[in-house]
Amino acid sequence: MADSFTIFSFAARNLRRKPLRTAVLIASIGLLVTALVFVLSFVRRVDSVVKVASDRLGADVIIVPSGSRGAAEDVLLENKVKTFYMDKALVEKIGRINGIDALTYQTYLASIVGQCCDVPETVVVAFNQDTDFIIKPWLGKAFGRRLKKGEALVGNESAMNISVGLTEVDGVLFGNLFKMVGVLEKTGTGLDTAIFIDESNIEDILTKGKTALKSGQVSIIFARVKKGFDPSKVAGDIGDAFVEVNAVARKDIGRNILSTLRDLNRVFFVTVTLAAVLSIFLVWAVFSAIANERSWEIGIMRAIGARESHVSRLFLIEVLFIGAAGSFIGIIAGTAVSVFLGKHFMMLKNVTADLGTGERIIIGLCSLAAGTAICVAGALSPVRRLKKLEPLLAIRKD
Amino acid sequence: MSQIELSGISKEYAVGDLTIRAVDGVSLSIEKGDFLSIVGHSGSGKTTLLSIIGGIIRPSTGKVLYEGSDICRLDDDRVSEYRNRKIGFMFQFASLLPILTAKENVILPGLFGPAGATARGKAAEEYLSVVGLSDKINSFPSQLSGGQQRRVAIARALINDPEVILADEPTGDLDEDTEAEIMDLFRKLNKERQVTFIFITHNGDLARQAARQLRMHSGRLEEVSRIPA
Ligand SMILES: Nc1ncnc2c1ncn2[C@@H]1O[C@H](COP(=O)(O)OP(=O)(O)O)[C@@H](O)[C@H]1O
Numbered sequence: 001m002a003d004s005f006t007i008f009s010f011a012a013r014n015l016r017r018k019p020l021r022t023a024v025l026i027a028s029i030g031l032l033v034t035a036l037v038f039v040l041s042f043v044r045r046v047d048s049v050v051k052v053a054s055d056r057l058g059a060d061v062i063i064v065p066s067g068s069r070g071a072a073e074d075v076l077l078e079n080k081v082k083t084f085y086m087d088k089a090l091v092e093k094i095g096r097i098n099g100i101d102a103l104t105y106q107t108y109l110a111s112i113v114g115q116c117c118d119v120p121e122t123v124v125v126a127f128n129q130d131t132d133f134i135i136k137p138w139l140g141k142a143f144g145r146r147l148k149k150g151e152a153l154v155g156n157e158s159a160m161n162i163s164v165g166l167t168e169v170d171g172v173l174f175g176n177l178f179k180m181v182g183v184l185e186k187t188g189t190g191l192d193t194a195i196f197i198d199e200s201n202i203e204d205i206l207t208k209g210k211t212a213l214k215s216g217q218v219s220i221i222f223a224r225v226k227k228g229f230d231p232s233k234v235a236g237d238i239g240d241a242f243v244e245v246n247a248v249a250r251k252d253i254g255r256n257i258l259s260t261l262r263d264l265n266r267v268f269f270v271t272v273t274l275a276a277v278l279s280i281f282l283v284w285a286v287f288s289a290i291a292n293e294r295s296w297e298i299g300i301m302r303a304i305g306a307r308e309s310h311v312s313r314l315f316l317i318e319v320l321f322i323g324a325a326g327s328f329i330g331i332i333a334g335t336a337v338s339v340f341l342g343k344h345f346m347m348l349k350n351v352t353a354d355l356g357t358g359e360r361i362i363i364g365l366c367s368l369a370a371g372t373a374i375c376v377a378g379a380l381s382p383v384r385r386l387k388k389l390e391p392l393l394a395i396r397k398d
Numbered sequence: 399m400s401q402i403e404l405s406g407i408s409k410e411y412a413v414g415d416l417t418i419r420a421v422d423g424v425s426l427s428i429e430k431g432d433f434l435s436i437v438g439h440s441g442s443g444k445t446t447l448l449s450i451i452g453g454i455i456r457p458s459t460g461k462v463l464y465e466g467s468d469i470c471r472l473d474d475d476r477v478s479e480y481r482n483r484k485i486g487f488m489f490q491f492a493s494l495l496p497i498l499t500a501k502e503n504v505i506l507p508g509l510f511g512p513a514g515a516t517a518r519g520k521a522a523e524e525y526l527s528v529v530g531l532s533d534k535i536n537s538f539p540s541q542l543s544g545g546q547q548r549r550v551a552i553a554r555a556l557i558n559d560p561e562v563i564l565a566d567e568p569t570g571d572l573d574e575d576t577e578a579e580i581m582d583l584f585r586k587l588n589k590e591r592q593v594t595f596i597f598i599t600h601n602g603d604l605a606r607q608a609a610r611q612l613r614m615h616s617g618r619l620e621e622v623s624r625i626p627a
């Protein structure tokens with residue numbers, strides 16, 4: 001038992017002599033790392049969500065009514081429920097713009113529980129199956145036929161809410177009965193929370209009058225650009241030709257969100273940096289007190305042959321333990337917070353794509369490194385001072 | 399070549415504007431296997447001198463040659479090694495680490511030596527039994543009497559098989575029987591292993607047991623008596 005007395009058990013004994021103080025230090029580092037993990041996860045998540053979503057949108061140019069660009073991004077990237085409409089005749093007119101290869105359009109309807117529908121609040125997308133190239137890639141093997149009138153497909157996330165899956169479920173949408181016949185593959189975009197119906201249903205929906213939609217309106221037009229044409233240029237041409245629409249190239253989608261995110265990043269960076277500096281001060285203050293308390297003991301150790309490096313090593317083990325334990329707790333807490341609390345952030349509320357395990361591990365390792373580095377940084381100068389004390393003076397100082 | 403050669407050692411402490419000369423021009427040759435006692439009034443500089451020999455404090459002037467090399471010029475690692483391997487130091491005051499058991503305190507110097515602490519567990523138990531504390535191996539200093547603590551410190555000074563033992567009033571809080579036992583142990587180590595002993599005492603009888611008797615007075619050292627080897 002005592003035969004295995006080593007510098008590690010010595011360090012452990014030191015940590016246990018004032019358990020409360022050790023616990024408070026660990027908790028402080030834990031809090032800092034929690035904040036760090038949460039912030040890193042949040043930033044990475046929003047960033048990747050915007051990129052993934054715009055990459056997966058099978059269109060080069062997106063055309064929405066003037067002034068509705070923000071709303072469209074909210075629907076496509078953040079799964080918010082918003083509607084906006086423009087004249088359907090625009091589809092044909094825009095198709096004549098030079099460089100357009102293919103066009104399709106969709107009409108968005110907002111389902112409101114109790115009022116019109118018996119499904120949770122979501123966007124109902126009416127699309128044209130003949131021209132569609134947006135939804136088709138996600139139908140996959142799961143659904144190999146055309147969608148009939150009175151049938152609906154459900155986005156991957158919504159499927160869980162309405163418990164569609166193995167069995168077919170009926171639902172009332174805008175006063176009409178729909179059979180939920182299939183589930184879309186996961187897209188990582190706003191499509192995941194939507195419900196999809198064929199355009200031919202719109203007439204019946206209008207008849208029941210349970211929506212703000214008027215006849216001859218669509219919400220969004222997706223365009224594919226011919227090879228050799230620059231999507232930004234084509235989008236510019238469309239915008240110039242039709243004042244009533246807003247055309248955006250795919251690479252510009254989410255730019256608003258990303259620039260907001262950049263500002264947020266700055267705020268996070270400053271906050272976390274201040275918290276880190278605060279932690280360094282805390283560790284420094286605690287270890288200064290520890291150094292004073294233990295100077296007599298260190299003097300004895302030095303007098304019986306401990307090198308400066310032995311003193312450093314002893315404290316390094318203690319510091320690393322505090323740093324690693326705090327970081328470990330922080331990583332778990334931070335990940336938990338980012339998973340659970342993340343749902344309550346508007347920017348992430350409906351975001352479907354979660355961080356991969358690899359990314360979480362990288363965030364965890366960075367935070368572990370930061371947490372322990374902060375501990376070491378804080379303890380550095382008190383320990384340096386301590387190990388430089390002349391042994392006899394340290395011993396006699398009582 | 400003498401084992402230890404002190405030449406012109408002085409040590410001054412600055413206390414505010416004053417300088418206290420605790421050791422004043424001490425020169426002394428110590429041969430391997432010598433058995434020395436030092437007596438002197440409190441404040442005469444005995445502890446300071448012993449600490450200088452032990453490499454625990456540097457003199458203000460003068461040289462301490464150990465086997466010909468000046469320990470005051472060694473870098474920190476080498477002087478630590480000197481304290482750890484060559485010297486066994488017994489402090490005047492309580493010197494056990496309160497968070498370690500008796501056995502762990504005895505092992506401690508081994509932690510800083512080459513063998514590593516694990517190999518020292520057995521030796522620690524042996525030395526604790528030599529000083530009569532076999533039954534207190536796992537006691538903490540707070541659970542031991544002053545005399546018992548001192549015996550643990552003696553075992554600690556012996557654990558690395560030092561060549562020189564520097565003992566600052568080693569039998570101070572011991573009863574007469576234990577004191578006699580400890581002195582017997584010292585003499586035995588001195589005879590069998592040629593361990594050099596320098597001990598400070600207030601006890602004239604003990605001092606007279608040493609082959610070389612020294613006295614300190616106001617930082618100066620004089621040799622009172624020497625039994626030729
Ligand atoms: N760290 C110190 N600072 C100032 N003065 C000291 C210090 N250590 C010892 N002294 C002084 O040096 C003198 C010698 O002390 P010391 O060597 O402990 O004597 P002794 O062991 O013979 O009692 C005393 O006057 C003491 O007050």
Ligand SMILES: [Mg+2]
Nearest residue numbers: 444445446490
């Ligand atoms: Mg003294």
